[in-house]
Amino acid sequence: xxxxxxxxIRPLAGFRAVAALWVVVVHIESxxxxxxxxxxxxxxxxxxxxxxxxxxxxxGFILSLVYHHRAGGGVFDRDGVKKYGWARFGRIVPxxxxxxxxxxxxxxxxxxxxxxxxxxFTQSTAPGEWSLFRTDGWAFNALFRSNVPAWTLSAELLFYxxxxxxxxxxxxxxxxxxxxxxxxxxxxxxxxxxxxxxxQLLGHGxxxxxxFGVGHFGSxxxxxxxxxxxxxxxxxxxxWIWEWVASHSDWVYAGIVAxxxxxxxxxxxxxxxxxxxAFLAPAFCLAIAAGVGGxxxxxxxxxxxxxxxxxxxxxAIYITHWPTKELMQFYFNPVGxxxxxxxxxxxxxxxxxxxxGHELVEKPxxxxxxxxxx
Numbered sequence: 001x002x003x004x005x006x007x008x009i010r011p012l013a014g015f016r017a018v019a020a021l022w023v024v025v026v027h028i029e030s031x032x033x034x035x036x037x038x039x040x041x042x043x044x045x046x047x048x049x050x051x052x053x054x055x056x057x058x059x060g061f062i063l064s065l066v067y068h069h070r071a072g073g074g075v076f077d078r079d080g081v082k083k084y085g086w087a088r089f090g091r092i093v094p095x096x097x098x099x100x101x102x103x104x105x106x107x108x109x110x111x112x113x114x115x116x117x118x119x120x121f122t123q124s125t126a127p128g129e130w131s132l133f134r135t136d137g138w139a140f141n142a143l144f145r146s147n148v149p150a151w152t153l154s155a156e157l158l159f160y161x162x163x164x165x166x167x168x169x170x171x172x173x174x175x176x177x178x179x180x181x182x183x184x185x186x187x188x189x190x191x192x193x194x195x196x197x198x199x200q201l202l203g204h205g206x207x208x209x210x211x212f213g214v215g216h217f218g219s220x221x222x223x224x225x226x227x228x229x230x231x232x233x234x235x236x237x238x239x240w241i242w243e244w245v246a247s248h249s250d251w252v253y254a255g256i257v258a259x260x261x262x263x264x265x266x267x268x269x270x271x272x273x274x275x276x277x278a279f280l281a282p283a284f285c286l287a288i289a290a291g292v293g294g295x296x297x298x299x300x301x302x303x304x305x306x307x308x309x310x311x312x313x314x315x316a317i318y319i320t321h322w323p324t325k326e327l328m329q330f331y332f333n334p335v336g337x338x339x340x341x342x343x344x345x346x347x348x349x350x351x352x353x354x355x356x357g358h359e360l361v362e363k364p365x366x367x368x369x370x371x372x373x374x
Contacts, residue, residue: 010303011299011302012302014308015058027149028321030346031340031343042265049216050260050273058284060227063159064231067167068167089369090368092153092156095362096319099319153319158223163230178235185228186224189221193275197271197275197278199211225281229288232288242293245293246293249293263279263280320357324354328345332346
């Protein structure tokens, strides 16, 4: 059973919308109602790394799905690598540069008013000076501390460099090898994160900091998760669909939600978020397998126009939301607004800026890159 890439990707684009909103809600503190029980607050304190890992797996999946049919035609010869490089550059760098504008403005205004550096969020870890392990990893972000979630771009850059070397080799693997590739990649990622999780739970001082910093922000740590997505994408590009999972997708999604709640709520002491991803990564792959079939109510909802538009703008929303919400929460302090209404105003501003970045920067650059690379 096979289908066009558009039919495969539509529900997954909807997943990107959900994941981006998850990160945004975690980061907008004014959206967190006061008086929430500790069990609910756990989802709103540092668990933004969960959807980020899903993004990484999905990135490997979609890249493999899109480029698989081209690799046999020499897409990764010298000219192919050049086109691929332009496409990846246009995908992440210009919008990241645009996202610096509000952060730099905030930094300058704060400095003129006599304030200190407003957002010193770089983690202090033993490998913190290694560019691939940095929490920000990009020079301008390191300078202005303006966009903490931009650390993921360091990981994406590493993935993009590895991808043209890995995919041609996956082309030679049969289905059994690809399935084992998914399993062993997830096992390796899980083992690493469990080990780092124990450093966070049992370690002290710099050891605990290393466990936290590397487990949450160490770009190479996430390569196995990306590779698992690549193996899964290569399988699907050959027409493979896990029929039972696809036909029971709504139940699969419900089970994944329940599994997430269990992982966050049940362990005592509470597991670090990065350790939770060790056990969620297989569920994320299962979610992708459920989305591929396009069956069920949830997939229909994920494929609707509104969710698709949100999914298309998900990267723009993700990469611009931090400086936008910092500016809003710093300057926007309404008096007498009830409950979370100030947070909803911040959320509206974040979505507006994200869609503006998508329409004014991302889409024109995408068209330019397509025209340049053919």
